[in-house]
Amino acid sequence: MITKLQGLGLGDQFAHFHAKVPEVEKQAELDRFLGGKARILLATTALGAGFDFSHVDVVIHWRGSYSFCDFMQESGRTGRSTGRPGWSFCAVTDYDRQPRDSNSVEEVEFKKYLNERICRRAAISRYFNGFDQSCEPGMTSCDLCTMKQNQASRVQQAVRQRQQESARQIEWFAEAVRFWQERGCLRCFYHYWIMYSLKPDIDKDPSPDQFIGHGTEACPNPKLDRYVKQLSKLRKHLEPRAETCCFTCFLPTKVCKGPLAGDTCFAPSLVGFNWSLSKEFRQQKWAVSSEYYPLDILPAEMSHESFTRWKWDTGLETELIRAAELLWLLSKHLSNSRDIRISKLFSFTI
Known part of the structure:
Protein backbone atom coordinates (compact mmCIF):
# COMPACT_ATOMS: atom_id res chain seq x y z
CA MET A 1 0.00 0.00 0.00
CA GLN A 151 -35.29 4.08 -1.62
CA ALA A 152 -38.37 5.03 0.39
CA SER A 153 -37.90 8.66 -0.64
CA ARG A 154 -37.68 7.69 -4.31
CA VAL A 155 -40.78 5.52 -4.01
CA GLN A 156 -42.70 8.30 -2.28
CA GLN A 157 -41.64 10.74 -4.98
CA ALA A 158 -42.70 8.30 -7.70
CA VAL A 159 -46.07 7.79 -5.99
CA ARG A 160 -46.60 11.55 -5.76
CA GLN A 161 -45.72 11.99 -9.43
CA ARG A 162 -48.05 9.14 -10.36
CA GLN A 163 -50.86 10.67 -8.33
CA GLN A 164 -50.30 14.05 -9.96
CA GLU A 165 -50.20 12.47 -13.40
CA SER A 166 -53.34 10.48 -12.64
CA ALA A 167 -55.11 13.63 -11.43
CA ARG A 168 -54.15 15.46 -14.64
CA GLN A 169 -55.41 12.58 -16.77
CA ILE A 170 -58.68 12.42 -14.86
CA GLU A 171 -59.15 16.17 -15.36
CA TRP A 172 -58.40 15.78 -19.06
CA PHE A 173 -60.82 12.87 -19.34
CA ALA A 174 -63.53 14.86 -17.55
CA GLU A 175 -63.07 17.66 -20.09
CA ALA A 176 -63.24 15.14 -22.94
CA VAL A 177 -66.48 13.74 -21.54
CA ARG A 178 -67.90 17.24 -21.27
CA PHE A 179 -66.88 17.90 -24.88
CA TRP A 180 -68.73 14.82 -26.21
CA GLN A 181 -71.71 15.61 -24.03
CA GLU A 182 -72.09 19.27 -24.98
CA ARG A 183 -70.26 19.98 -28.25
CA GLY A 184 -69.35 16.79 -30.08
CA CYS A 185 -71.59 13.98 -31.30
CA LEU A 186 -70.25 10.44 -31.14
CA ARG A 187 -72.94 9.15 -33.47
CA CYS A 188 -72.05 11.65 -36.19
CA PHE A 189 -68.36 11.11 -35.61
CA TYR A 190 -68.64 7.36 -36.15
CA HIS A 191 -70.92 7.83 -39.14
CA TYR A 192 -68.87 10.40 -41.02
CA TRP A 193 -65.29 10.08 -39.83
CA ILE A 194 -64.76 6.34 -39.36
CA MET A 195 -66.84 5.39 -42.40
CA TYR A 196 -64.73 7.72 -44.49
CA SER A 197 -61.48 6.31 -43.08
CA LEU A 198 -62.63 2.79 -43.90
CA LYS A 199 -64.04 3.75 -47.29
CA PRO A 200 -61.53 6.17 -48.81
CA ASP A 201 -63.37 6.10 -52.13
CA ILE A 202 -66.02 8.41 -50.66
CA ASP A 203 -65.70 11.68 -52.54
CA LYS A 204 -66.71 14.03 -49.75
CA ASP A 205 -63.97 14.91 -47.29
CA PRO A 206 -65.44 14.64 -43.78
CA SER A 207 -65.34 17.92 -41.91
CA PRO A 208 -65.31 18.32 -38.14
CA ASP A 209 -68.39 20.47 -38.61
CA GLN A 210 -70.31 17.27 -39.30
CA PHE A 211 -69.91 16.02 -35.73
CA ILE A 212 -69.33 19.30 -33.89
CA GLY A 213 -72.01 21.70 -32.75
CA HIS A 214 -74.39 19.42 -30.89
CA GLY A 215 -73.83 16.96 -28.09
CA THR A 216 -74.24 13.21 -28.45
CA GLU A 217 -77.53 13.04 -26.56
CA ALA A 218 -78.88 15.99 -28.56
CA CYS A 219 -78.20 14.38 -31.94
CA PRO A 220 -81.18 15.02 -34.27
CA ASN A 221 -80.71 11.66 -35.99
CA PRO A 222 -83.83 9.58 -35.22
CA LYS A 223 -81.81 6.35 -35.13
CA LEU A 224 -80.29 7.45 -31.84
CA ASP A 225 -83.41 6.32 -30.01
CA ARG A 226 -82.56 2.68 -30.48
CA TYR A 227 -79.24 3.19 -28.74
CA VAL A 228 -81.12 4.31 -25.65
CA LYS A 229 -82.90 0.95 -25.57
CA GLN A 230 -79.58 -0.83 -25.78
CA LEU A 231 -78.32 0.78 -22.59
CA SER A 232 -80.28 -1.68 -20.48
CA LYS A 233 -78.41 -4.49 -22.25
CA LEU A 234 -75.14 -2.76 -21.45
CA ARG A 235 -75.96 -2.64 -17.75
CA LYS A 236 -76.77 -6.34 -17.76
CA HIS A 237 -73.64 -7.17 -19.74
CA LEU A 238 -71.28 -5.29 -17.41
CA GLU A 239 -71.28 -5.78 -13.67
CA PRO A 240 -69.09 -2.97 -12.32
CA ARG A 241 -67.27 -3.52 -9.08
CA ALA A 242 -68.35 -1.44 -6.15
CA GLU A 243 -66.87 2.07 -6.00
CA THR A 244 -65.08 1.73 -9.33
CA CYS A 245 -67.53 3.60 -11.53
CA CYS A 246 -70.91 5.25 -11.48
CA PHE A 247 -73.54 2.53 -11.93
CA THR A 248 -75.71 4.92 -13.96
CA CYS A 249 -73.27 6.33 -16.51
CA PHE A 250 -70.29 3.95 -16.09
CA LEU A 251 -67.79 6.80 -15.88
CA PRO A 252 -65.02 6.41 -13.27
CA THR A 253 -65.98 7.58 -9.81
CA LYS A 254 -63.19 10.16 -9.99
CA VAL A 255 -65.11 11.76 -12.87
CA CYS A 256 -68.69 11.12 -11.77
CA LYS A 257 -69.95 10.04 -8.36
CA GLY A 258 -73.55 10.49 -9.49
CA PRO A 259 -76.15 8.86 -7.23
CA LEU A 260 -73.44 7.88 -4.73
CA ALA A 261 -73.11 11.58 -3.91
CA GLY A 262 -76.83 12.30 -4.22
CA ASP A 263 -76.21 14.02 -7.53
CA THR A 264 -77.17 13.45 -11.15
CA CYS A 265 -74.76 12.28 -13.84
CA PHE A 266 -73.69 15.05 -16.18
CA ALA A 267 -73.27 12.51 -19.00
CA PRO A 268 -75.70 9.68 -18.15
CA SER A 269 -75.70 7.92 -21.53
CA LEU A 270 -72.40 8.88 -23.16
CA VAL A 271 -70.47 5.70 -22.35
CA GLY A 272 -73.47 3.60 -23.33
CA PHE A 273 -73.73 5.34 -26.67
CA ASN A 274 -70.04 4.81 -27.30
CA TRP A 275 -70.40 1.12 -26.45
CA SER A 276 -73.38 0.65 -28.78
CA LEU A 277 -71.99 2.74 -31.62
CA SER A 278 -68.55 1.18 -31.64
CA LYS A 279 -70.06 -2.30 -31.34
CA GLU A 280 -72.32 -1.63 -34.29
CA PHE A 281 -69.52 -0.37 -36.50
CA ARG A 282 -67.36 -3.29 -35.44
CA GLN A 283 -70.02 -5.72 -36.59
CA GLN A 284 -70.32 -4.21 -40.06
CA LYS A 285 -69.14 -6.61 -42.75
CA TRP A 286 -66.56 -4.15 -43.99
CA ALA A 287 -65.44 -3.18 -40.48
CA VAL A 288 -63.03 -6.03 -39.82
CA SER A 289 -61.12 -6.01 -36.55
CA SER A 290 -57.93 -4.76 -38.19
CA GLU A 291 -59.78 -1.60 -39.20
CA TYR A 292 -61.72 -1.03 -36.01
CA TYR A 293 -59.54 1.70 -34.56
CA PRO A 294 -56.45 3.49 -35.87
CA LEU A 295 -53.25 1.70 -34.93
CA ASP A 296 -51.77 4.56 -32.95
CA ILE A 297 -54.46 4.52 -30.26
CA LEU A 298 -54.19 0.81 -29.48
CA PRO A 299 -51.79 -0.79 -27.00
CA ALA A 300 -48.66 -1.64 -28.97
CA GLU A 301 -48.39 -5.15 -27.56
CA MET A 302 -51.90 -6.15 -28.63
CA SER A 303 -53.25 -6.96 -32.06
CA HIS A 304 -56.45 -5.23 -33.15
CA GLU A 305 -58.37 -8.46 -33.04
CA SER A 306 -57.32 -9.41 -29.53
CA PHE A 307 -57.82 -5.82 -28.36
CA THR A 308 -61.43 -5.59 -29.49
CA ARG A 309 -62.29 -9.02 -28.11
CA TRP A 310 -60.51 -8.26 -24.84
CA LYS A 311 -62.37 -4.97 -24.52
CA TRP A 312 -65.83 -6.49 -24.56
CA ASP A 313 -65.35 -9.87 -22.93
CA THR A 314 -63.45 -9.13 -19.73
CA GLY A 315 -65.62 -6.56 -17.97
CA LEU A 316 -63.58 -4.12 -15.94
CA GLU A 317 -60.01 -3.03 -15.59
CA THR A 318 -59.44 -0.87 -12.51
CA GLU A 319 -61.80 2.12 -12.61
CA LEU A 320 -62.54 2.39 -16.31
CA ILE A 321 -64.97 0.01 -17.96
CA ARG A 322 -64.13 -0.80 -21.57
CA ALA A 323 -66.46 1.66 -23.22
CA ALA A 324 -65.18 4.50 -21.07
CA GLU A 325 -61.60 3.51 -21.87
CA LEU A 326 -62.35 3.47 -25.59
CA LEU A 327 -63.86 6.92 -25.21
CA TRP A 328 -60.61 8.00 -23.56
CA LEU A 329 -58.50 6.52 -26.36
CA LEU A 330 -60.71 8.08 -29.00
CA SER A 331 -60.44 11.51 -27.39
CA LYS A 332 -56.66 11.17 -27.02
CA HIS A 333 -56.37 10.17 -30.67
CA LEU A 334 -58.34 13.19 -31.80
CA SER A 335 -56.32 15.52 -29.56
CA ASN A 336 -53.21 14.37 -31.46
CA SER A 337 -54.89 14.51 -34.85
CA ARG A 338 -52.90 15.88 -37.77
CA ASP A 339 -56.02 17.78 -38.76
CA ILE A 340 -55.48 21.08 -37.00
CA ARG A 341 -59.23 21.69 -37.02
CA ILE A 342 -59.78 18.66 -34.84
CA SER A 343 -56.77 18.92 -32.57
CA LYS A 344 -57.77 22.47 -31.65
CA LEU A 345 -61.12 21.17 -30.43
CA PHE A 346 -59.24 19.11 -27.86
CA SER A 347 -56.93 21.90 -26.73
CA PHE A 348 -58.04 21.50 -23.11
CA THR A 349 -55.08 19.32 -22.19
CA ILE A 350 -54.30 19.96 -18.52
Whole structure:
Protein backbone atom coordinates (compact mmCIF):
# COMPACT_ATOMS: atom_id res chain seq x y z
CA MET A 1 0.00 0.00 0.00
CA ILE A 2 2.80 2.43 0.91
CA THR A 3 4.60 1.66 -2.34
CA LYS A 4 1.40 2.30 -4.33
CA LEU A 5 0.82 5.65 -2.66
CA GLN A 6 4.41 6.67 -3.25
CA GLY A 7 4.02 5.68 -6.88
CA LEU A 8 1.04 8.03 -7.12
CA GLY A 9 3.12 10.90 -5.78
CA LEU A 10 1.32 10.95 -2.41
CA GLY A 11 4.31 10.02 -0.27
CA ASP A 12 4.34 13.27 1.69
CA GLN A 13 0.59 13.14 2.43
CA PHE A 14 0.52 10.03 4.58
CA ALA A 15 2.13 8.75 7.76
CA HIS A 16 2.51 5.11 8.74
CA PHE A 17 2.35 3.26 12.05
CA HIS A 18 2.89 -0.47 12.57
CA ALA A 19 4.91 -2.87 14.75
CA LYS A 20 8.04 -2.82 12.59
CA VAL A 21 8.40 0.95 12.70
CA PRO A 22 11.03 2.04 15.32
CA GLU A 23 9.57 3.81 18.35
CA VAL A 24 11.25 7.13 17.54
CA GLU A 25 9.92 7.03 13.99
CA LYS A 26 6.44 6.08 15.24
CA GLN A 27 6.28 9.23 17.33
CA ALA A 28 7.58 11.32 14.46
CA GLU A 29 4.89 9.88 12.15
CA LEU A 30 2.17 10.55 14.71
CA ASP A 31 3.41 14.14 15.11
CA ARG A 32 3.21 14.64 11.34
CA PHE A 33 -0.36 13.34 11.36
CA LEU A 34 -1.46 15.33 14.42
CA GLY A 35 0.19 18.48 13.07
CA GLY A 36 -1.65 18.24 9.77
CA LYS A 37 1.42 17.62 7.61
CA ALA A 38 0.05 14.16 6.76
CA ARG A 39 -3.65 13.83 6.01
CA ILE A 40 -3.66 10.01 5.89
CA LEU A 41 -2.40 7.61 8.56
CA LEU A 42 -1.76 4.03 7.49
CA ALA A 43 -1.80 1.82 10.57
CA THR A 44 -2.30 -1.72 11.80
CA THR A 45 -4.36 -2.82 14.79
CA ALA A 46 -1.53 -1.50 16.96
CA LEU A 47 -3.22 1.90 16.69
CA GLY A 48 -6.71 0.58 17.39
CA ALA A 49 -6.92 1.52 21.05
CA GLY A 50 -5.46 4.10 23.38
CA PHE A 51 -5.17 6.94 20.87
CA ASP A 52 -7.53 9.90 20.85
CA PHE A 53 -7.60 11.92 17.61
CA SER A 54 -10.16 14.71 17.50
CA HIS A 55 -9.73 15.53 13.83
CA VAL A 56 -10.28 12.12 12.20
CA ASP A 57 -13.33 12.07 9.92
CA VAL A 58 -13.00 8.69 8.20
CA VAL A 59 -11.60 5.28 9.09
CA ILE A 60 -11.21 2.74 6.30
CA HIS A 61 -10.68 -0.91 7.18
CA TRP A 62 -8.75 -2.51 4.34
CA ARG A 63 -9.96 -6.10 3.89
CA GLY A 64 -11.90 -5.86 7.16
CA SER A 65 -10.65 -6.59 10.69
CA TYR A 66 -9.47 -9.60 12.64
CA SER A 67 -12.41 -9.44 15.03
CA PHE A 68 -15.56 -7.50 15.83
CA CYS A 69 -13.87 -5.94 18.85
CA ASP A 70 -10.90 -4.81 16.74
CA PHE A 71 -13.30 -3.31 14.23
CA MET A 72 -15.15 -1.32 16.90
CA GLN A 73 -11.90 -0.15 18.51
CA GLU A 74 -10.57 0.99 15.15
CA SER A 75 -13.87 2.64 14.21
CA GLY A 76 -13.75 4.50 17.51
CA ARG A 77 -10.78 6.56 16.29
CA THR A 78 -13.24 8.70 14.29
CA GLY A 79 -16.19 10.83 15.35
CA ARG A 80 -14.53 11.87 18.62
CA SER A 81 -15.15 15.59 18.13
CA THR A 82 -18.48 16.94 19.44
CA GLY A 83 -20.86 17.83 16.63
CA ARG A 84 -18.57 16.37 13.99
CA PRO A 85 -19.73 12.98 12.67
CA GLY A 86 -17.27 10.27 11.75
CA TRP A 87 -17.50 7.51 9.17
CA SER A 88 -16.18 3.96 9.22
CA PHE A 89 -15.94 1.97 5.99
CA CYS A 90 -14.88 -1.60 5.24
CA ALA A 91 -13.18 -2.12 1.88
CA VAL A 92 -13.79 -5.85 1.39
CA THR A 93 -14.41 -8.29 -1.43
CA ASP A 94 -17.07 -10.98 -1.60
CA TYR A 95 -14.33 -13.45 -0.71
CA ASP A 96 -13.55 -11.51 2.49
CA ARG A 97 -17.20 -11.71 3.58
CA GLN A 98 -17.44 -15.49 3.41
CA PRO A 99 -17.10 -17.37 6.76
CA ARG A 100 -14.58 -20.24 6.79
CA ASP A 101 -13.97 -23.19 9.05
CA SER A 102 -10.59 -21.75 9.99
CA ASN A 103 -12.10 -18.48 11.24
CA SER A 104 -12.16 -17.76 14.94
CA VAL A 105 -15.44 -17.05 16.71
CA GLU A 106 -14.60 -13.32 16.62
CA GLU A 107 -13.94 -13.43 12.89
CA VAL A 108 -17.22 -15.26 12.26
CA GLU A 109 -19.14 -12.62 14.24
CA PHE A 110 -17.47 -9.83 12.31
CA LYS A 111 -18.37 -11.46 8.99
CA LYS A 112 -21.97 -11.70 10.18
CA TYR A 113 -21.80 -7.94 10.60
CA LEU A 114 -20.43 -7.52 7.08
CA ASN A 115 -23.31 -9.62 5.71
CA GLU A 116 -25.99 -7.80 7.72
CA ARG A 117 -28.95 -6.80 5.53
CA ILE A 118 -31.20 -4.88 7.96
CA CYS A 119 -29.26 -2.42 10.15
CA ARG A 120 -25.56 -2.19 11.11
CA ARG A 121 -26.39 -0.50 14.41
CA ALA A 122 -28.69 -3.40 15.32
CA ALA A 123 -25.92 -5.91 14.56
CA ILE A 124 -23.50 -4.01 16.84
CA SER A 125 -26.08 -3.72 19.62
CA ARG A 126 -26.95 -7.41 19.29
CA TYR A 127 -23.32 -8.44 19.75
CA PHE A 128 -22.28 -6.08 22.54
CA ASN A 129 -25.58 -5.50 24.39
CA GLY A 130 -27.55 -8.67 23.71
CA PHE A 131 -30.51 -6.89 22.09
CA ASP A 132 -31.27 -5.09 18.83
CA GLN A 133 -31.28 -1.30 18.72
CA SER A 134 -31.76 -0.01 15.20
CA CYS A 135 -31.10 3.46 13.83
CA GLU A 136 -33.75 5.81 15.17
CA PRO A 137 -34.83 9.34 14.26
CA GLY A 138 -32.19 11.83 15.37
CA MET A 139 -29.39 9.31 14.98
CA THR A 140 -26.90 9.23 12.14
CA SER A 141 -28.13 6.33 10.01
CA CYS A 142 -25.94 3.42 8.98
CA ASP A 143 -25.41 2.65 5.31
CA LEU A 144 -28.24 0.10 5.20
CA CYS A 145 -30.79 2.40 6.82
CA THR A 146 -29.62 5.31 4.65
CA MET A 147 -30.14 3.17 1.56
CA LYS A 148 -33.65 2.19 2.70
CA GLN A 149 -34.49 5.81 3.45
CA ASN A 150 -33.29 6.87 0.00
CA GLN A 151 -35.29 4.08 -1.62
CA ALA A 152 -38.37 5.03 0.39
CA SER A 153 -37.90 8.66 -0.64
CA ARG A 154 -37.68 7.69 -4.31
CA VAL A 155 -40.78 5.52 -4.01
CA GLN A 156 -42.70 8.30 -2.28
CA GLN A 157 -41.64 10.74 -4.98
CA ALA A 158 -42.70 8.30 -7.70
CA VAL A 159 -46.07 7.79 -5.99
CA ARG A 160 -46.60 11.55 -5.76
CA GLN A 161 -45.72 11.99 -9.43
CA ARG A 162 -48.05 9.14 -10.36
CA GLN A 163 -50.86 10.67 -8.33
CA GLN A 164 -50.30 14.05 -9.96
CA GLU A 165 -50.20 12.47 -13.40
CA SER A 166 -53.34 10.48 -12.64
CA ALA A 167 -55.11 13.63 -11.43
CA ARG A 168 -54.15 15.46 -14.64
CA GLN A 169 -55.41 12.58 -16.77
CA ILE A 170 -58.68 12.42 -14.86
CA GLU A 171 -59.15 16.17 -15.36
CA TRP A 172 -58.40 15.78 -19.06
CA PHE A 173 -60.82 12.87 -19.34
CA ALA A 174 -63.53 14.86 -17.55
CA GLU A 175 -63.07 17.66 -20.09
CA ALA A 176 -63.24 15.14 -22.94
CA VAL A 177 -66.48 13.74 -21.54
CA ARG A 178 -67.90 17.24 -21.27
CA PHE A 179 -66.88 17.90 -24.88
CA TRP A 180 -68.73 14.82 -26.21
CA GLN A 181 -71.71 15.61 -24.03
CA GLU A 182 -72.09 19.27 -24.98
CA ARG A 183 -70.26 19.98 -28.25
CA GLY A 184 -69.35 16.79 -30.08
CA CYS A 185 -71.59 13.98 -31.30
CA LEU A 186 -70.25 10.44 -31.14
CA ARG A 187 -72.94 9.15 -33.47
CA CYS A 188 -72.05 11.65 -36.19
CA PHE A 189 -68.36 11.11 -35.61
CA TYR A 190 -68.64 7.36 -36.15
CA HIS A 191 -70.92 7.83 -39.14
CA TYR A 192 -68.87 10.40 -41.02
CA TRP A 193 -65.29 10.08 -39.83
CA ILE A 194 -64.76 6.34 -39.36
CA MET A 195 -66.84 5.39 -42.40
CA TYR A 196 -64.73 7.72 -44.49
CA SER A 197 -61.48 6.31 -43.08
CA LEU A 198 -62.63 2.79 -43.90
CA LYS A 199 -64.04 3.75 -47.29
CA PRO A 200 -61.53 6.17 -48.81
CA ASP A 201 -63.37 6.10 -52.13
CA ILE A 202 -66.02 8.41 -50.66
CA ASP A 203 -65.70 11.68 -52.54
CA LYS A 204 -66.71 14.03 -49.75
CA ASP A 205 -63.97 14.91 -47.29
CA PRO A 206 -65.44 14.64 -43.78
CA SER A 207 -65.34 17.92 -41.91
CA PRO A 208 -65.31 18.32 -38.14
CA ASP A 209 -68.39 20.47 -38.61
CA GLN A 210 -70.31 17.27 -39.30
CA PHE A 211 -69.91 16.02 -35.73
CA ILE A 212 -69.33 19.30 -33.89
CA GLY A 213 -72.01 21.70 -32.75
CA HIS A 214 -74.39 19.42 -30.89
CA GLY A 215 -73.83 16.96 -28.09
CA THR A 216 -74.24 13.21 -28.45
CA GLU A 217 -77.53 13.04 -26.56
CA ALA A 218 -78.88 15.99 -28.56
CA CYS A 219 -78.20 14.38 -31.94
CA PRO A 220 -81.18 15.02 -34.27
CA ASN A 221 -80.71 11.66 -35.99
CA PRO A 222 -83.83 9.58 -35.22
CA LYS A 223 -81.81 6.35 -35.13
CA LEU A 224 -80.29 7.45 -31.84
CA ASP A 225 -83.41 6.32 -30.01
CA ARG A 226 -82.56 2.68 -30.48
CA TYR A 227 -79.24 3.19 -28.74
CA VAL A 228 -81.12 4.31 -25.65
CA LYS A 229 -82.90 0.95 -25.57
CA GLN A 230 -79.58 -0.83 -25.78
CA LEU A 231 -78.32 0.78 -22.59
CA SER A 232 -80.28 -1.68 -20.48
CA LYS A 233 -78.41 -4.49 -22.25
CA LEU A 234 -75.14 -2.76 -21.45
CA ARG A 235 -75.96 -2.64 -17.75
CA LYS A 236 -76.77 -6.34 -17.76
CA HIS A 237 -73.64 -7.17 -19.74
CA LEU A 238 -71.28 -5.29 -17.41
CA GLU A 239 -71.28 -5.78 -13.67
CA PRO A 240 -69.09 -2.97 -12.32
CA ARG A 241 -67.27 -3.52 -9.08
CA ALA A 242 -68.35 -1.44 -6.15
CA GLU A 243 -66.87 2.07 -6.00
CA THR A 244 -65.08 1.73 -9.33
CA CYS A 245 -67.53 3.60 -11.53
CA CYS A 246 -70.91 5.25 -11.48
CA PHE A 247 -73.54 2.53 -11.93
CA THR A 248 -75.71 4.92 -13.96
CA CYS A 249 -73.27 6.33 -16.51
CA PHE A 250 -70.29 3.95 -16.09
CA LEU A 251 -67.79 6.80 -15.88
CA PRO A 252 -65.02 6.41 -13.27
CA THR A 253 -65.98 7.58 -9.81
CA LYS A 254 -63.19 10.16 -9.99
CA VAL A 255 -65.11 11.76 -12.87
CA CYS A 256 -68.69 11.12 -11.77
CA LYS A 257 -69.95 10.04 -8.36
CA GLY A 258 -73.55 10.49 -9.49
CA PRO A 259 -76.15 8.86 -7.23
CA LEU A 260 -73.44 7.88 -4.73
CA ALA A 261 -73.11 11.58 -3.91
CA GLY A 262 -76.83 12.30 -4.22
CA ASP A 263 -76.21 14.02 -7.53
CA THR A 264 -77.17 13.45 -11.15
CA CYS A 265 -74.76 12.28 -13.84
CA PHE A 266 -73.69 15.05 -16.18
CA ALA A 267 -73.27 12.51 -19.00
CA PRO A 268 -75.70 9.68 -18.15
CA SER A 269 -75.70 7.92 -21.53
CA LEU A 270 -72.40 8.88 -23.16
CA VAL A 271 -70.47 5.70 -22.35
CA GLY A 272 -73.47 3.60 -23.33
CA PHE A 273 -73.73 5.34 -26.67
CA ASN A 274 -70.04 4.81 -27.30
CA TRP A 275 -70.40 1.12 -26.45
CA SER A 276 -73.38 0.65 -28.78
CA LEU A 277 -71.99 2.74 -31.62
CA SER A 278 -68.55 1.18 -31.64
CA LYS A 279 -70.06 -2.30 -31.34
CA GLU A 280 -72.32 -1.63 -34.29
CA PHE A 281 -69.52 -0.37 -36.50
CA ARG A 282 -67.36 -3.29 -35.44
CA GLN A 283 -70.02 -5.72 -36.59
CA GLN A 284 -70.32 -4.21 -40.06
CA LYS A 285 -69.14 -6.61 -42.75
CA TRP A 286 -66.56 -4.15 -43.99
CA ALA A 287 -65.44 -3.18 -40.48
CA VAL A 288 -63.03 -6.03 -39.82
CA SER A 289 -61.12 -6.01 -36.55
CA SER A 290 -57.93 -4.76 -38.19
CA GLU A 291 -59.78 -1.60 -39.20
CA TYR A 292 -61.72 -1.03 -36.01
CA TYR A 293 -59.54 1.70 -34.56
CA PRO A 294 -56.45 3.49 -35.87
CA LEU A 295 -53.25 1.70 -34.93
CA ASP A 296 -51.77 4.56 -32.95
CA ILE A 297 -54.46 4.52 -30.26
CA LEU A 298 -54.19 0.81 -29.48
CA PRO A 299 -51.79 -0.79 -27.00
CA ALA A 300 -48.66 -1.64 -28.97
CA GLU A 301 -48.39 -5.15 -27.56
CA MET A 302 -51.90 -6.15 -28.63
CA SER A 303 -53.25 -6.96 -32.06
CA HIS A 304 -56.45 -5.23 -33.15
CA GLU A 305 -58.37 -8.46 -33.04
CA SER A 306 -57.32 -9.41 -29.53
CA PHE A 307 -57.82 -5.82 -28.36
CA THR A 308 -61.43 -5.59 -29.49
CA ARG A 309 -62.29 -9.02 -28.11
CA TRP A 310 -60.51 -8.26 -24.84
CA LYS A 311 -62.37 -4.97 -24.52
CA TRP A 312 -65.83 -6.49 -24.56
CA ASP A 313 -65.35 -9.87 -22.93
CA THR A 314 -63.45 -9.13 -19.73
CA GLY A 315 -65.62 -6.56 -17.97
CA LEU A 316 -63.58 -4.12 -15.94
CA GLU A 317 -60.01 -3.03 -15.59
CA THR A 318 -59.44 -0.87 -12.51
CA GLU A 319 -61.80 2.12 -12.61
CA LEU A 320 -62.54 2.39 -16.31
CA ILE A 321 -64.97 0.01 -17.96
CA ARG A 322 -64.13 -0.80 -21.57
CA ALA A 323 -66.46 1.66 -23.22
CA ALA A 324 -65.18 4.50 -21.07
CA GLU A 325 -61.60 3.51 -21.87
CA LEU A 326 -62.35 3.47 -25.59
CA LEU A 327 -63.86 6.92 -25.21
CA TRP A 328 -60.61 8.00 -23.56
CA LEU A 329 -58.50 6.52 -26.36
CA LEU A 330 -60.71 8.08 -29.00
CA SER A 331 -60.44 11.51 -27.39
CA LYS A 332 -56.66 11.17 -27.02
CA HIS A 333 -56.37 10.17 -30.67
CA LEU A 334 -58.34 13.19 -31.80
CA SER A 335 -56.32 15.52 -29.56
CA ASN A 336 -53.21 14.37 -31.46
CA SER A 337 -54.89 14.51 -34.85
CA ARG A 338 -52.90 15.88 -37.77
CA ASP A 339 -56.02 17.78 -38.76
CA ILE A 340 -55.48 21.08 -37.00
CA ARG A 341 -59.23 21.69 -37.02
CA ILE A 342 -59.78 18.66 -34.84
CA SER A 343 -56.77 18.92 -32.57
CA LYS A 344 -57.77 22.47 -31.65
CA LEU A 345 -61.12 21.17 -30.43
CA PHE A 346 -59.24 19.11 -27.86
CA SER A 347 -56.93 21.90 -26.73
CA PHE A 348 -58.04 21.50 -23.11
CA THR A 349 -55.08 19.32 -22.19
CA ILE A 350 -54.30 19.96 -18.52
